[in-house]
Amino acid sequence: MTDPRAEFESDLYRTAIGQLDQVATRLNLDPDIHERLRFPRRALVVSIPVRMDNGKTEVFIGYRVHHNTALGPTKGGLRYAPDVNLGEVTAPAMLMSWKCALMGLPYGGAKGGVRCVPRDLSRTELEHLTRRYTAEIMLVIGPDLDIPAPDLGTDETTMAWMMDTYSMTQGRTVPGVVTGKPLIIGGSAGRREATGRGIVYALYQAARFLGQELRGRTVVVQGFGNVGGVAARLLWREGAIIAGVADFKGGVWNPNGIDVGQLERHVAEAGSVVGFPGADAVSNVDILERPCDILLPAAIGSQIRGDNAERIKANVVAEGANGPTTPEADVILRERGVTVIPDVLANAGGVVVSYFEWVQGLQYYFWRESEITSRLQEVMTRAFNRVWALAQKEGTDLRTAALMEGIRRVSEGYKIRGLYP
Numbered sequence: 147m148t149d150p151r152a153e154f155e156s157d158l159y160r161t162a163i164g165q166l167d168q169v170a171t172r173l174n175l176d177p178d179i180h181e182r183l184r185f186p187r188r189a190l191v192v193s194i195p196v197r198m199d200n201g202k203t204e205v206f207i208g209y210r211v212h213h214n215t216a217l218g219p220t221k222g223g224l225r226y227a228p229d230v231n232l233g234e235v236t237a238p239a240m241l242m243s244w245k246c247a248l249m250g251l252p253y254g255g256a257k258g259g260v261r262c263v264p265r266d267l268s269r270t271e272l273e274h275l276t277r278r279y280t281a282e283i284m285l286v287i288g289p290d291l292d293i294p295a296p297d298l299g300t301d302e303t304t305m306a307w308m309m310d311t312y313s314m315t316q317g318r319t320v321p322g323v324v325t326g327k328p329l330i331i332g333g334s335a336g337r338r339e340a341t342g343r344g345i346v347y348a349l350y351q352a353a354r355f356l357g358q359e360l361r362g363r364t365v366v367v368q369g370f371g372n373v374g375g376v377a378a379r380l381l382w383r384e385g386a387i388i389a390g391v392a393d394f395k396g397g398v399w400n401p402n403g404i405d406v407g408q409l410e411r412h413v414a415e416a417g418s419v420v421g422f423p424g425a426d427a428v429s430n431v432d433i434l435e436r437p438c439d440i441l442l443p444a445a446i447g448s449q450i451r452g453d454n455a456e457r458i459k460a461n462v463v464a465e466g467a468n469g470p471t472t473p474e475a476d477v478i479l480r481e482r483g484v485t486v487i488p489d490v491l492a493n494a495g496g497v498v499v500s501y502f503e504w505v506q507g508l509q510y511y512f513w514r515e516s517e518i519t520s521r522l523q524e525v526m527t528r529a530f531n532r533v534w535a536l537a538q539k540e541g542t543d544l545r546t547a548a549l550m551e552g553i554r555r556v557s558e559g560y561k562i563r564g565l566y567p
Contacts, residue, residue, distance in 0.1 A: 147562040149308065149473075153189075153232065154185075154189075154233040154236040155231055155233050155239075155359065156231060156234050156236075156237065156239070157232025157448070158233060158234050158237035158447065158469060159233040159234075159236055159237040159240075161237065161469065161472070161473055162236075162237040162240045162241060163476060164190040164209065165185060165472060165473075165545075165549055166180075166183060166184065166240070166549075166553065167180075168546070169546065169549045169550050169553050170183075170553070172540070172542075172546070172550060173550060173554055173557070175553070175557055176557065176561065178565075179191065179557045179560045179561060180557075182214075183240075183243075183553070183556065183557065183560075184562060185540030186211045186212060186213045186214075186236050186239055186240070186357050187212045187213065187214050187215060187254075188211070188286065188565060189209070189210075189211045189212075189232060189235075189236065189526060190209065190210045190211070190283055190285070190286055191208070191209055191232065191281035192207070192208045192209075192210075192244070192279070192283060193205050193206070193207060193208075193263060193282075193432070194206040194207070194208050194260065194275060194279050194373055195278065196271060196274045196275050196278060196283060197274060198271055199268050199270060199271060200352070206260055206261060206262050206275060206279075206284070207230075207260070207261045208258070208259065208260040208261075208279045208282065209230065209231075209232055209235045209257075209258060209259050209260075210235075210237040210256065210257075210258040210283045210286055210292070210294075210462060211232070211235045211236050211257050211258070212239065212254065212255075212256045212285070212286065212292060213239040213240045213242065213243045213254060213256065213257075214243050214254040214255065214556060214560075216254060216556055216559030216560045216563060217246070217247060217251075217253060217254055217556065217559045218252035218253050218254060218291070219252075219289075219290055219291050219292060219293060220239075220249075220253060220254045220256035220291070220292040221242065221246060221251070221253040221254070221255070221256055221259060221290075221292070221293050221295070221383060221497060221500065221501075221504075222238065222239055222242045222255055222256035222257040222258065222292075222294065223238070223258070223294065223295050223296060223297025223298075223300070223443050224257075224258040224259065224260075224294045224295065224296065224297055224300050224308075225257070225258070225260075225297040225299055225300065226259070226260050226264040226275075226299030226300050226304075226306065227259065227261070227262075227263075227264075227296070227298050227299050228261060228262065228263050229261075230259035230260060230261040230262075231261065234259070235257045235258065235259045235339060236254075236257070236263075236409040237469075238468055238497070239256050239257035240255060240448060241254045241255065241342075241468065241469075241489070242254075242255030242256060242257060242497070243556055244490050244548070244549055244552030244553055244556065245489075245490040245491075245494050245497060245552060246497060246552075247491055247496070247551075247552040247553075247555035247556045248491065248529055248533070248551050248552035248555070248560075249494050249497065249498055249525060249529050250298040250525070250528075251497065251498065252501075253293075253497075254556075255503070256292050256294075258283070258294055259279045259298075260275065260279055261299075262275065262299075264299040264300075264526070269321075272304070273307055273424055274451065276304050276307040276308060276311075277307055277308075277310075277311045278428075280307070280308045280311040280312060281311060281315075284312065284315060287312065287323060287367065287516075288312075288320075288323060288348055289320060289322030289323050289504070289507070289508065293322065293323065293324060293325060293500070293504055294308060294323075294324050294325075294334070295324065295325045295326045295496070295500050297311075298446070298480045302326060302327060302328045302333065302338070303324075303328075305324045305325070305326045305327045305328075305333075306327055306328055306331060308323070309323055309324050309327055309331065309332075310325050312324075317512025319332075320328045321507035322463055322504055322508050325337065325500035325501075325503040325504055325507075326338075326500060326503070327503070332503075332506075332507050333503060334499060334500075334502055334503035334506055334512070334513075334518060335512070335513070335514065335515035335518050336499055336515045336518035336519055336522070337496075337499050337500065337503055337518075338372055338376075339372070339376045340492050340493070340495040340496050340498065340499035340500075340518075341372065341376070341382060341466065341495045341496035342372065342373050342375065342376025342377035342378075342379075342380065342444075343374045343376060343377075343468070343495055343519065343522060344372070344492070344493065344494055344495015344496065344498065344522060344526050345373070345377045345442065345444075345466055345487075345492050345493060345495065346360075346377055346380045346384070347495070347522065347523050347526040347527060347530075348464060348487050348491060348492045348516070348526055348530050349381070349440065349462070349464055349479040349487070350529065351527055351530040351534070351553075352462055352464070352485060352487055355534055356462075356485065360381060360384045360385065360386050361384060361386065362385060362386070362387065363381075363386045363439040363440055364387045364389045364401070364437070364438040364439045364440070365378070365381050365386050365387065365388050365389065365438060365439065365440045365441075365442060366389055366390040366391075366433055366434070366438040366440070366441050366447045366460070366466045367388065367390070367391045367392070367438050367444060368392045368397075368433060368434060368441075368442070368443045368444060368449060369392070369393065369442075369443070369444035369445030369446075369466060369467065370391055370392070370393045370409075370413065370419055371393075371405045371444070373444040373467070373493065373496075374391075374442060374444030375410070375413075375515040376444070377389060377425075377442055377444065377464075377466060379406050379407075379410070379441075380407050381440075382405075382406040382407075386400075386440070387403040388403060388404045388406055389401050389402075389403060389404065389436065389438055390404075390433045390436050390438065391404060391406075391409060391418075391419050391429065391433075392419065392428070392429075392430035392445075393413075393418055393419050393430065393445075394418075394430065394431040394445070395417075395418040395419075395420045395430075396418070396419070396420040396427060396428070396429060396430055396432040396509030397410050397419065397420075397427070397428045397429060397430050397432070398419050398420070398422045398425035398426065398427060398428065398455070399425055399426045399427075399428045399433065399436055400424060400425040401437075404422070404424075404425060408422075409422055430445070431449070431454075434449060434450060434458060435454065435457040435458060435459065437459040438457065438460050439460060439461050439462065439547070440460055440461070440462045440463075440464060441458065441460035441462070441463045441464070441472035442463075442464050442466050443463070443465060443466060443471070443515060444467050444470075444493075445467055445470070446467055446470070447467060447468055447469035447470055448469060448470065448472050449467070449470045449471075450463070450470055450471040450472065450475045450479070451472045451474065452472060452474030452475055452478065453473050454475075455471075455474070455475035455478035455479055456478060456482075458479065458484065460484065461485065462484070462485045462486075462487065463479065463484060463485070463486045463487065464487040464492045465486065465487060465488055465489040465492045466489075466492065466493050466562060467489065467493070468489050468493070469489060470489070471486060476543075476545065480543050485494065485544065486543065486544060486545060487530075487544055488544055488545035488548050490545075490548050490549065490552060491530060491533055491544065491548045492530060494526070494529065495522055495526060498522055498525050498526070499518060502518055502521065502522075506544065527563050532551060533547045533548045534547075535553060536550060536551060
């Protein structure tokens with residue numbers, strides 16, 4: 147019999163399944179529930195015809211995957227990238243299930259994507275693509291069904307188009323159908339900075355348990371967008387030394403420290419960190435191997451691998467991106483005593499504040515930014531402390547402990563609800 151997992155074949159999906167299988171053994175998970183967790187509840191593949199600016203019609207392929215609904219409606223980002231496929235969407239949906247459960251959110255995991263190169267599309271083409279994609283997945287999204295959010299290649303504007311398209315079909319405004327929207331149409335204060343801010347809150351706790359402080363620590367950041375850029379700015383304000391920063395075009399390095407305020411102004415004018423005065427040019431790959439106390443990979447997946455993990459000089463790796471460390475690299479870093487704060491914990495600030503936004507949208511009552519950041523810090527601190535305590539109890543690393551906690555919670559939801567029919 148053909149393995150049904152072949153439908154979702156990809157490196158990322160194999161990694162996610164490997165993590166699940168390893169943790170299932172540690173948890174002595176019910177085999178029937180383990181089998182259910184290996185597969186998404188539903189996966190939708192759609193074609194998206196778009197009339198381009200030149201008058202011709204081009205067809206794009208889009209996906210929306212719901213991993214499970216044991217704990218509530220599904221939640222997950224929407225990605226526009228050239229490498230999007232069913233497996234590359236299914237794996238993050240699975241990881242989102244563990245992340246939401248770990249953070250105590252009433253969600254299952256989801257993920258969506260469209261295979262395209264967003265930089266090659268005009269604003270009009272992106273809008274047409276987004277609206278048609280939304281119309282095609284309308285059957286599987288909704289404020290009590292599945293709530294998309296921005297991810298790689300998408301942003302607040304993308305979410306505004308999605309919300310408007312969905313609302314037009316309902317004959318009323320439905321702010322709860324997506325999160326990560328602009329403030330003026332029901333977005334949440336603090337949402338844009340949430341993932342980066344959550345990373346810093348996780349680093350607070352890691353430093354506390356390791357007997358350190360963030361002030362004076364040297365930091366290298368790969369990725370200077372809403373995640374890495376925000377984290378770099380907040381760490382810099384805490385007194386950390388931002389020694390290296392890279393984006394998709396390249397990187398800059400100054401062991402004496404980079405003024406992040408000046409760097410942000412340079413990026414606003416030049417479109418990249420490349421060319422920032424007073425710093426040496428490095429590649430966005432080589433910067434990972436520069437000496438530092440804290441490494442923050444916040445760009446794309448599989449950046450720390452078996453072939454470069456030995457050269458990572460950081461004592462702490464905080465995963466801002468999804469899946470930046472491969473399983474082979476994980477083993478090497480663990481053996482070398484490097485503390486890895488895993489993606490399902492470190493970058494969970496985005497989905498936590500998305501949850502806050504969803505709740506505000508359903509209630510039509512909005513909170514102050516100070517309330518948002520205070521509640522985010524409370525949730526991140528609680529989750530980190532649980533994971534750290536479990537890692538100490540089980541004698542394992544933080545990734546395994548975080549996955550154990552998240553998978554255990556989802557499996558308990560399955561067990562309590564049973565199997566229909």
